[in-house]
Amino acid sequence: MSLDCFRTLCHQLETTYGLKPTLNVGIEESVAMFLRICGHNEVQRDVGLRFGRNQETVKRKFYEVLRATELLACDYIKTPTRQELHRIPDRLMDGKYWPFFSGFVGAMDGVHVCVKVTPDLQGMYWSRHDRTSFNIMAICDLNMLFTYVWNGAPGSCHDTAVLTMAQNNDPEFPLPPEDKYYVVDSGYPNKQGFLAPYRSSRNMVVRYHMSLFENAPPPQNKQEFFNRWHASLRSIIERTFGVWKKKWRILCEFPRYNIEVQKRVVIATMGLHNFIRISNSIDDDFAETMGHSHIDNIDPKSDLNVIGTTTIADGDLMANLRERIADTLWANKHLLY
Known part of the structure; x- marks a missing residue:
């Protein structure tokens, strides 16, 4: 800093x-x-x-x-209130994702942090990365600020399981209003409040990750076109994790503290991450990722929702919303790609 x-x-x-x-x-x-x-x-x-x-x-x-x-x-680390979740950030309205993702209120994902555990706990904390770790679930906004953290889930837990833990055990979990959502990857269900990408099916392979579109043919259908823009928007959480881990090497190198201390370090460094970002001082790590941009003010308008939703079944609601966004993006592909 x-x-x-x-x-x-x-x-x-x-x-x-x-x-x-x-x-x-x-x-x-x-x-x-x-x-x-x-x-x-x-x-x-x-x-x-x-x-x-x-x-x-x-x-x-x-x-x-x-x-x-x-x-x-x-x-x-400010967990947004229900009223704040109705607001639309200026950065979204001024960027390339408006009005297609007008219900966006944050990006959510899980990240693994190394942890030292006793031998009897190694099976529980052993992750797919061949090490013992926490699976930290976090939500961030377009300013690269962490807005919610579920800390300390064992590394063997799937992302969906960590989300279920957070929703079942935290009465203050910031579930978005019906017309808002977090963008999530395919490791999460496409349900109310969580907008996931299209997955490949037995009849059709659908690309999702941005790397699959680099030096490759452009999106071939509306599903891939939606996935390309969805992945681009969701990348804000990956970049936020990247800056956080780059700045605090204690998170990704050999763990020197026990499980309880490392859990405390996770929260402390996330708070410092937000502190540095909010200070608006020049910081090389943030500048490399976002340029020399400052924290947005929040626009209090809550009635802007170009692509609305209706009150229907949980899974159908988000599936229908995803279809409408995909149709709108595909119809405007000549302007966007």
């Missing part, structure tokens, strides 16, 4: 979130040691040598800053 952003972070952790200096170690040094551990996945002994501190001091300061950044994350 930039120096100005670092100083602002230190000030907020001290004045708002209870981080205290000690006689020998100030706030900035404590935060710098914590960022070194999380950003570079350095062991505490090496951090102690770098800062001229013993390992016990580094360990104590790590947990003090972790506790403060967890509190910061509670404020910076």
Whole structure:
């Protein structure tokens, strides 16, 4: 992060979130040691040598800053209210996805984070990536801000299972209104509030991922055309995960902390991700992904919905909506491709 952003972070952790200096170690040094551990996945002994501190001091300061950044994350990862889910972000209205995806309120996906577990838990946390991990489900907006996190599901869980856990166990899960939806990949069901792509069938192969359209023939039918634009819109969550993991190497390298600490680190670093983004300071990782763009203001208009829905069965509702979007995109393909 930039120096100005670092100083602002230190000030907020001290004045708002209870981080205290000690006689020998100030706030900035404590935060710098914590960022070194999380950003570079350095062991505490090496951090102690770098800062001229013993390992016990580094360990104590790590947990003090972790506790403060967890509190910061509670404020910076904002779960949208029902009213906020009715609003339409300026970036959507000004971009190439309007008015086709006018019901979009976020992108949702799962990501795996390395974790160290005891031998008796390895089977539960062993993922398809041949390692023990969490399957973290997150939602983000078009500003690359995390708006919801379900943290700590075992790596062996399918994405759909993690979504079911979140909906069944979190009374504050932000389920969109009937005419809104999160864009999700084919690992999730196409049901109310979740717009998934078309899948291949026995009679027809339908491409989805953006890489399948690069240096290849253009979309051959409305299903592929929809999938191409859907994948492009949904890529915001993949890019957000990419920036988050690039900035915090503790998430994707050899895990040095136990399962409970790593779970806390996930939330703390997601909060810091949002903090850096909201600060609107120049940041190389965000600039590489989005350019030097700033956070959008939210347009309070809630009555714009060019492609509406009707009150019908859950699965049919989203299937019909997907068909209408696909028909509209296909009819305008000469303007879009």
